[in-house]
Amino acid sequence: MSRNGPLALIFHTVFVVVMVAPILVVCLVAFTPEGFLSLPTNGFSLRWFRTILNYPEFIHAFWVSLGLGALSSFVALLFAVPAALAIARYRFRGRDALAALFLSPLMIPHVVLGIAFLRFFTSAGLGGSFAALIIAHVIIVFPFALRLTLAAATGMDRTVEMAAVSLGAGGWTLFRRVTLPLILPGVISGWALAFIQSFDDLTMTVFLAAPGTETLPVRMFLYIQDNIDPLVTSVSACVIAITMTALILLDRFYGLDRVLAGKGDTGR
Amino acid sequence: MSMAAEERSARAPWALTAPALMLFVGVLLIPLAMTVMLSFHDWGQYKGIEPIFILKNWHEIATDPYYAEMFWRTFRIAILTTFLTAVLGAPEAYILNRMSGRWKSFFLLVILGPLLISVVARTLGWALLFGGNNGLVNKLLMSLGAIRSPIPFMFTETGMVVALAHVMMPFMVLSVWAALQRLDPQIENAAMSLGAGPVTIIRRIIMPQIMPGVLSGAIIVFSLSASAFATPAIIGGRRLKVAATLAYDEFLNTLNWPLGAAVATLLLVALVLIVVGSNALIERRYAEVFR
Numbered sequence: 001m002s003r004n005g006p007l008a009l010i011f012h013t014v015f016v017v018v019m020v021a022p023i024l025v026v027c028l029v030a031f032t033p034e035g036f037l038s039l040p041t042n043g044f045s046l047r048w049f050r051t052i053l054n055y056p057e058f059i060h061a062f063w064v065s066l067g068l069g070a071l072s073s074f075v076a077l078l079f080a081v082p083a084a085l086a087i088a089r090y091r092f093r094g095r096d097a098l099a100a101l102f103l104s105p106l107m108i109p110h111v112v113l114g115i116a117f118l119r120f121f122t123s124a125g126l127g128g129s130f131a132a133l134i135i136a137h138v139i140i141v142f143p144f145a146l147r148l149t150l151a152a153a154t155g156m157d158r159t160v161e162m163a164a165v166s167l168g169a170g171g172w173t174l175f176r177r178v179t180l181p182l183i184l185p186g187v188i189s190g191w192a193l194a195f196i197q198s199f200d201d202l203t204m205t206v207f208l209a210a211p212g213t214e215t216l217p218v219r220m221f222l223y224i225q226d227n228i229d230p231l232v233t234s235v236s237a238c239v240i241a242i243t244m245t246a247l248i249l250l251d252r253f254y255g256l257d258r259v260l261a262g263k264g265d266t267g268r
Numbered sequence: 269m270s271m272a273a274e275e276r277s278a279r280a281p282w283a284l285t286a287p288a289l290m291l292f293v294g295v296l297l298i299p300l301a302m303t304v305m306l307s308f309h310d311w312g313q314y315k316g317i318e319p320i321f322i323l324k325n326w327h328e329i330a331t332d333p334y335y336a337e338m339f340w341r342t343f344r345i346a347i348l349t350t351f352l353t354a355v356l357g358a359p360e361a362y363i364l365n366r367m368s369g370r371w372k373s374f375f376l377l378v379i380l381g382p383l384l385i386s387v388v389a390r391t392l393g394w395a396l397l398f399g400g401n402n403g404l405v406n407k408l409l410m411s412l413g414a415i416r417s418p419i420p421f422m423f424t425e426t427g428m429v430v431a432l433a434h435v436m437m438p439f440m441v442l443s444v445w446a447a448l449q450r451l452d453p454q455i456e457n458a459a460m461s462l463g464a465g466p467v468t469i470i471r472r473i474i475m476p477q478i479m480p481g482v483l484s485g486a487i488i489v490f491s492l493s494a495s496a497f498a499t500p501a502i503i504g505g506r507r508l509k510v511a512a513t514l515a516y517d518e519f520l521n522t523l524n525w526p527l528g529a530a531v532a533t534l535l536l537v538a539l540v541l542i543v544v545g546s547n548a549l550i551e552r553r554y555a556e557v558f559r
Binding site: 003004008009011012015016018019020021022023024025026029037078079080082083085086087089090092095098101102104105107108109110111112115116117118119120123135136138139142196199200202203206207217220221224225228232233236239240243244246247248251256 | 278280281282284285287288289291292295296298299300302303306356359360363364366367375376377378379380381382384385386387388389390391392393394395396397399404431434437491494495496497498501502511512515516519520525528529532533535536539540543
């Protein structure tokens with residue numbers, strides 16, 4: 001039973017409607033049968049979704065985004081899992097400073113990161129390359145990969161590990177057969193959240209992407225800068241659908257509030 | 269524990285964090301340092317970037333009123349956005365927290381979900397809703413009798429603040445939500461049994477306890493709004509510049525990288541100072557809540 005009064009419920013309804021409205025309007029306009037921006041008043045049409053197929057730059061950008069998100073999140077975890085284990089288990093000098101450094105990409109504005117990476121990769125001769133995009137994305141998704149792995153490693157039951165050690169397991173076997181399976185839910189959620197962050201990033205990527213390595217948000221942004229038509233709404237509707245699917249899966253398997261609040265930060 | 273094992277456990281954390289540390293030094297700290305250095309370099313239309321030490325860019329930012337106006341606009345938009353999210357997001361988090369289990373998780377998903385949806389798509393939604401003088405928002409407000417003549421939203425600061433507040437709202441709700449989780453519902457009941465009315469309870473019991481949540485949410489929203497790019501670029505158009513869109517222009521249109529680097533450095537330094545400063549203030553003021 002709800003303990004909210006009628007006024008509170010009215011406020012809540014208006015709030016939710018306003019939160020959903022812009023997303024809903026994009027999805028609705030995407031189904032318009034007309035050749036211009038309008039809400040579909042006389043029937044739904046998939047016309048603008050079919051039109052996407054005539055724009056190979058959107059299709060290509062989609063694959064770039066997908067590959068970039070998957071790969072950079074995976075690479076970020078390769079660095080984040082050992083770091084998370086160290087921060088969760090050891091008290092050592094410089095631990096807090098390291099944790100702060102690893103979470104710092106959350107604090108630094110993405111526009112500043114974009115500029116810094118553009119400068120750096122251009123002088124390194126990697127300007128506009130896919131490799132540069134991967135490295136840059138590894139940095140921006142790292143905090144998300146780290147936080148969820150850290151939460152899993154902090155909450156983990158260490159007695160199982162001790163049992164394995166007493167039975168003679170050590171080093172790599174211990175990690176692969178005992179530790180990793182135990183923290184796997186956190187690691188997978190970290191990957192998924194990192195993927196979404198990478199898949200959605202515009203502000204940093206817009207500085208680094210060149211024709212051929214443009215990601216979907218960058219392609220959409222550059223398109224919107226010139227004109228807004230139903231095509232870009234149908235592309236957006238596809239992006240929203242993909243994110244929603246990932247979101248619902250994350251919520252089912254891990255709990256959205258846990259993912260977003262990043263509980264169990266540095267164990268302070 | 270034997271000597272060898274002890275030595276190993278002292279080295280282990282460093283061995284485990286070394287790869288990530290090298291990554292961060294190599295491709296985060298060095299590029300950031302290079303950007304700061306870049307802001308002291310010279311630039312000319314024909315000669316390009318000249319790696320000498322010069323204060324030209326900083327002098328230009330300090331003296332040309334264009335930059336003062338642009339930074340003031342950036343921070344004005346960020347402050348208004350923060351205010352709007354706090355005033356609307358905090359009550360919503362409170363209402364959400366009082367809902368029963370199933371509805372609570374459903375609406376939490378609805379309100380926090382947009383956080384993960386592309387900012388470009390969300391801003392596009394507002395551009396569609398605003399859409400000129402006869403956009404849906406204006407039609408609705410006029411039919412409700414709230415306004416007489418349409419408010420211009422596109423290419424205005426009003427529009428930017430509304431769209432940004434929508435983009436940032438989940439951060440505020442999340443932050444207040446987290447503060448509410450630490451709150452003991454028994455205190456509210458105790459106040460009620462002692463004869464406090466709903467207004468007194470909210471003002472004297474709830475507000476002081478969720479204030480740290482509101483403030484830490486405000487810091488996140490403020491720093492993200494002040495450095496936002498997509499929303500100001502799409503809603504504000506090419507003329508209404510904020511710090512992030514100006515830096516983008518300098519880098520990718522004018523190609524005056526040193527000046528763009530100076531704008532970005534100033535934005536970074538200003539934000540770090542504001543965030544660290546207000547964090548310290550909040551922690552001192554609310555030391556007992558954080559303990």
